[in-house]
Amino acid sequence: MHRGKGMKFVGDSRIKSYDKPKLNRDYSEFPGRTESFWPDFLLKEWMTGAVFLVAFLCLTVAHPSPLERVADPSDTGYTPLPDWYFLFLYQILKYSFASGPYNTFGAIVLPGIAFGALMLAPWLDRGPERKWTKRPFASGFMLIAIAILFYTTWESSYYHDWKQQAKQGEIVFSNLDKSDPVYTDIIKSNCTSCHGGELTGGQGPNLVESKLPKEGVQGFVEKGAGKMPSFKDTLSKDEIDKVAKYVSNLHETDADGKELKK
Incomplete structure (x- = not known):
């Protein structure tokens, strides 16, 4: 009997069976997957990561981060500003329901609810559908969250005085003597x-x-x-x-x- 795909082999109970070691799969049976993970595929991933890392290091050397003056805890006139990916939270803390006496709600409770909902997402929506239009609960909350993040980030950036912000951290040479x-x-x-x-x-x-x-x-x-x-x-x-x-x-x-x- 010739070996081939789709053939069913029937064993004889009178013949003692021997466990054979598993052989490597024939990757020709899987179109598009014609190489083993180790070491061929993993080596390519490492080489790609190394090239990206070297390029990133060269970029940081060519364009270093802008420096401000030395931090001074006594400088109460300096208004700190978070990086762009935290501007949405910075803007939310300006609203009346999340500022002043409600700072705890805006800084801890509100983000806690958002992250808690994200952690509970697999249990809140257990549908088998993969198409987002057939998962209204998860898709709706995702779109609402994205809309809030985009709008608050834009609002914080649009109404912020960036010229004054840039002047705050400038290194200025003067005759200022703090020991006087x-x-x-x-x-x-x-x-x-x-x-x-x-x-x-x-x-x-x-x-x-x-x-x-x-x-x-x-x-x-x-x-x-x-x-x-x-x-x-x-x-x-x-x-x-x-x-x-x-x-x-x-x-x-x-x-x-x-x-x-x-």
């Missing part, structure tokens, strides 16, 4: 909440680039301007004079007589 008693005793507790720890701007303007004379700074501190309150009743005349002198000297020239710039 004027900074540690007066400016740090009265000015940095609006103008930033580096005095380069936050909610208030950039004092390093303002190039205000001493008299101008003194007038702003005493009388206030716009959203800036008056410190006439908070600081003494001597303290105001010291602050005015300190801020007016932030944009002085260096030892070679050249103006300090970014």
Whole structure:
């Protein structure tokens, strides 16, 4: 009897059977799968991964990540911004139902419900259908989630002041001396909440680039301007004079007589 596909072999119970070792399958029976996983297919995967990794490393060397100034915990004027893939959550925390006294709900409970639903998805929808149109429950929640992510990400990006954000982290060269008693005793507790720890701007303007004379700074501190309150009743005349002198000297020239710039 010739061997062939579709043939049925009938054994004889009088003949003792022997276990034969399993032989490698003939991959010609499976169109498109004509190689073994080890080592042929796996070797190709490793080579592809190695090429991608080398290309990625070259990209990071050619275009390094932009750096900001050294982080300063005392700089309360700096407004941090998460990366683009967290902008949706950043925007949700701005809504009234997820901010202020409801921060716990917006930051923990709401994302917890979303991830919990994702974990329970295999038990919530146990249908055998593979076509998404025949699985309305899973498909509907997926489309709603994608719509929320796209809309909140767009809204956060569209209404954010990116120019001000870029200025916040810029490395600025100035005569700022944080060890000066004027900074540690007066400016740090009265000015940095609006103008930033580096005095380069936050909610208030950039004092390093303002190039205000001493008299101008003194007038702003005493009388206030716009959203800036008056410190006439908070600081003494001597303290105001010291602050005015300190801020007016932030944009002085260096030892070679050249103006300090970014």
